[in-house]
Amino acid sequence: MDNLPPMKSPTNFDRALEVFVRTAPWAKTLDEATLQRVVAQCRAKSYAEGTLICQRGEWVRFWFGVMEGMVQLSTDTASGKTSILAGITAGSWFGEGSMLKQEKRKFDAIALRPSIVAQMPQKTFDELLANNLHFNRFLLLQLNERLGQFIGALESERLLDDTGRVARALSQLFNPVLYPQAQPTLQVSQNELALLIGLSRQKVNQVLQSLQTMGIVDVGYRQITILQLAKLKLLANRGVE
DNA sequence: ACATTAAATTCGA
DNA sequence: TCGAATTTAATGT
Numbered sequence: 001m002d003n004l005p006p007m008k009s010p011t012n013f014d015r016a017l018e019v020f021v022r023t024a025p026w027a028k029t030l031d032e033a034t035l036q037r038v039v040a041q042c043r044a045k046s047y048a049e050g051t052l053i054c055q056r057g058e059w060v061r062f063w064f065g066v067m068e069g070m071v072q073l074s075t076d077t078a079s080g081k082t083s084i085l086a087g088i089t090a091g092s093w094f095g096e097g098s099m100l101k102q103e104k105r106k107f108d109a110i111a112l113r114p115s116i117v118a119q120m121p122q123k124t125f126d127e128l129l130a131n132n133l134h135f136n137r138f139l140l141l142q143l144n145e146r147l148g149q150f151i152g153a154l155e156s157e158r159l160l161d162d163t164g165r166v167a168r169a170l171s172q173l174f175n176p177v178l179y180p181q182a183q184p185t186l187q188v189s190q191n192e193l194a195l196l197i198g199l200s201r202q203k204v205n206q207v208l209q210s211l212q213t214m215g216i217v218d219v220g221y222r223q224i225t226i227l228q229l230a231k232l233k234l235l236a237n238r239g240v241e
Numbered sequence: 242a243c244a245t246t247a248a249a250t251t252c253g254a
Numbered sequence: 255t256c257g258a259a260t261t262t263a264a265t266g267t
Contacts, residue, residue: 189264205266221247222264 017044020067020118024093025180026128026138034132041124047111054095054109062119065093069115070187073107074195084196086149087112087188089173091181096139099125113187145177160238162199166207167235169197170217174229185225193224 018039021027027035044067047053053071054060064071071088085107088094098105099122111117128135149172156168170193174182190208194201208224211217216232218225226232 190266191264201265202267209266219265 013044016067016116017042017118020044020065024065026093026135029134030128030132038120038124038128041121043119044116045119046116047114049111049114051111052108053111053115053117054105056105056108058105060095060098060105061122062095063093063099063122063125064095064109065118065120066090067116067118069111069113069117071115071117072110072112072192072196074110075107082195083198084192086146087173087192087196089179089182089186092179093142096125096142100129100139112192141177145175149175149178156236157198160236162203163207163210164235164238165197165199166193166204166211167232169193170224170226171229171232171236174226184227184229185223187223189222 021039021042022035027038030038047069053064054062056075066088068090070090071094072084073086073088073094074082074084076082086094088109094109095105097103129139152168152172156165160168170186173179173186176182190204191201194204197204199207208217208219211232212219214231216226216228216235218227
């Protein structure tokens with residue numbers, strides 16, 4: 001315990017939350033009064049690496065936005081293996097499925113990195129849903145993109161070789177709708193990527209090496225930089241579409 | 242599975 | 255508080 005990273009003063013923390021909410025992609029057409037109310041009702045929490053943000057089976061009353069860091073949505077099998085279903089990077093929101101259906105969470109959400117996560121209460125979420133057209137459009141678009149990604153993952157498992165599967169997983173993290181703030185450098189270990197894709201770490205390493213030789217990515221310690229996203233997407237789509 | 246290398250932590254001044 | 259020594263974690267084959 002705890003030498004927490006130098007705690008930001010509450011004011012800075014709140015300030016960051018306010019900026020994050022105001023610049024969120026779903027907030028574009030909210031009037032000032034509504035914005036202020038939404039900001040007041042949201043909270044930001046920080047999580048140490050590896051800690052649980054919410055657990056499968058839990059009733060969750062919040063919609064989550066990743067302000068900093070990275071979150072994995074995953075399930076653990078009885079035999080103790082984890083499968084990462086999605087990696088959520090800074091700038092994107094998750095958990096709308098459980099909000100809309102009023103159901104228990106289907107997955108664990110775990111901080112993959114030290115993270116700061118914004119929480120919007122169910123009540124606020126419902127109000128926006130009832131009153132704001134742009135908010136509805138945003139959710140519809142986001143759900144559609146996620147559906148596309150999961151179908152894509154299924155396709156790639158059946159139709160693509162290992163290179164294609166790695167390429168797909170990487171380029172998915174650059175989906176402009178789901179990851180509006182994506183940076184070219186991802187802070188992800190090869191092991192984490194392997195869990196996300198469902199390949200062995202060794203295989204992922206081999207593929208990354210070859211992608212690096214092709215000049216498509218740059219591989220570093222615990223990080224991957226995408227140099228040619230267009231080529232990556234080309235590899236990700238071979239055999240599909 | 243094993244060897245190498247990067248990063249994090251401990252320890253002694 | 256600095257840096258060398260040790261341990262732990264990630265990468266490469």
